[in-house]
Amino acid sequence: MWDYSEKVQEHFFNPRNAGAVEEANAVGDVGSLSCGDALRLTLKVDPETETILEAGFQTFGCGSAIASSSALTEIIKGKKLDEALVVSNQDIADYLDGLPPEKMHCSVMGREALQAAVANYRGEEWKDDHEEGALICKCFAVDAVMIEDVVRANGLRTVEEVTHYTKAGGGCSACHEGIEEILTTVLTEQGEAFNASAKAAPPKKTKLTNLQRIRRIETVLESLRPQLQADHGDVELVDVEGNTVYVNMTGACSGCQMAGMTLNGIQQRLVEEMGEFIKVVPASAMQKMAAAG
């Protein structure tokens, strides 16, 4: 079965804040049509301070949908609405020590329920703008709708280009058949044929100098720092060698069980921001490798 973290299992077997909150003054009902899961979030908000006093969930869904709902209510309780609104689906997944890529939509549903509940509280109408398709690339959790949109918007013609733009296909490469099929469909619509041996157009981004690239990496790490420091940890850039970025995890992050998770999170963010594949490795591994070499 799924590779669920201990934390996911724990929140599934013993969900927190299950059931509807009495005297709720904010309700958010959302669902994901494609997978059938659905979630109702009820909140009791203090009208004076806009603080979430109580949060409860009712979920029709799988183990990770229930665990994500439980995690969401724990994260937002005691927060002000505006603080709660910045909670991302990645935050929910991180709180649970990660979710399998196929299950990330469960955390998206949690965030959407929150947005819907806040809109309900403020007398606004919430519109969902997020459409979900079948998962194509499991390495980077990229779905068909996303690939199609990007192919259309940028006139992409090759698998390699799709990988440049979306990361899809940049890992194990098992999904290349699926990506080729999407390219074939979209190109046929446009009266073109998919040509598997076509050369990828060079990525539009101008190539960064080494110095620019390292600065960019630093900026990304800088942006992650507040989050790490909140957990009493920190990260320090040690070296960049090709696609490998060596870092030192310090404070509570070093040696803690979560270090691996955190490295993965940092790597994902770097890949997103830099638009290239990047591997984040603890600097200690660099020394070991040097010793072995």
Place this chain on the structure above:
Amino acid sequence: MSEPIYLDNNATTLVAPEAVEAMLPFFSEQFGNPSSLHSFGDKVGRALLNARRQVQALIGAEHDSEVIFTSCGTESDSTAILSALKVQPNRKEIITTVVEHPAVLSLCEHLEKDGYTVHYLKVDKKGRLDIQEYANLLSDNVALVSVMWANNETGTLFPVEEMAELANEAGVLFHSDAVQVAGKLPMRLQDTAIDMLSLSGHKLHAPKGVGVLYLRRNTRFRPLLRGGHQERGRRAGTENTASIIGLGQAAELALANIEQENTAVRRLRDKLEKGILAQVPYAFVTGDPGNRLPNTANIAFEYIEGEAILLLMNKAGIAASSGSACTSGSLEPSHVMRAMDIPYTAAHGSVRFSLSRYNTEAEIERVIEAIPPIVSKLRKLSPYWSGDGPVEDPAKAFAPAYA
């Protein structure tokens, strides 16, 4: 905790101890290549012939040479379908059903991209076919009919013998995926018009990675794998001897126990189903309860989701499977549940219990006891549920904004 209970025998089965025993020498002293002339090979060759005859007896084939050993059920399905297309290049249509196993469906969908027309027979709410619709589709353009004998999710049986007759009269080849039926219902292929049939070892207490394609004598055929002369050139590649010996032994056991499948196993299945339905409201059997495999019960628990049910069952030491989207890794609920038009609030909560002759009365009683509290625990979390029943007009009371 007491021993875990295995009720997922349509997914795979325990290898019968007798089959394990029979296989062991073929990992050690009996290592010869059955194609070799010397005594090392010759002994293994004879053992293979024996296994072939054991399978022949189980499926009631007229000749042992009609049994071709393959690497799995999927390979047998692919071989049959692709061969039928190869031998009749002018026929560009295939008839199959919407509820086939992916081993057939994915290949058919792929063939559509190559220009073939595939007719997918629909099913009604109980998973039954419309034979008139089928008869109307048979024509000189059809290369092959491929229809499963029993559905793996619901156990519902299709009238493949009658359908094979109709195909035969129309001059169309007929293949059946009988992976779920072999060993559970008696079969005498020599009295039918079925041309090709697939079975898989691991569904009948033989090991994984071995299957059979039954190929009626005089059926035109093109191999999937060409190479050496193994399986009379119809499936090249040195034989997986140990597994084939295991399959032969398992086939013999299955034949000896087929009566028990239809009495003892059926009784336990019925007891399980009645026991659960008597205690759990808003639950129903999917498929055609009057016409299905004796070992399968597929129950839809409304307003809750299957993966969550399975996780709690697993914690209670009970193994089964579900048609829920979330257990498959795709986002789609089971194509079988959707084809039967089961509302999604029930389709997602469908759980398949599949028994074997190794299950006991005490196990079934434990499961009957364990399921009701699991269902009520999850219903307490469900937005469609309130107190002892679904909320009034569930579709209206909870109508989420869908993405």
